[in-house]
Amino acid sequence: SVLVAAGVRFLPASKAIVLGYTTPLWVAIAAPLLGKDTLTAPKVAGALLGLIGLAVILNPTSIDWTNTNVLVGAGMVILAAISWA
Structure with a gap:
């Protein structure tokens, strides 16, 4: 929760x-x-569809990749999601 709270300071809430x-x-x-x-074909397909959907929703072209704060914020939120997993 701390990582998400810290990440939102640097990242727009919609992306967080x-x-x-x-x-x-x-x-x-x-x-x-x-x-x-075990990894099965349907599970791989589901994970790939999820990643594709994530890319569509986040729209990578709308992210300022030169802004270190945005990257740090995104990293914190992703690290929080991995920790929860």
């Missing part, structure tokens, strides 16, 4: 919300790597 709710995608990626689940 979308990044914060990526926890299921991180679970889908991490579970097979940790041996907690």
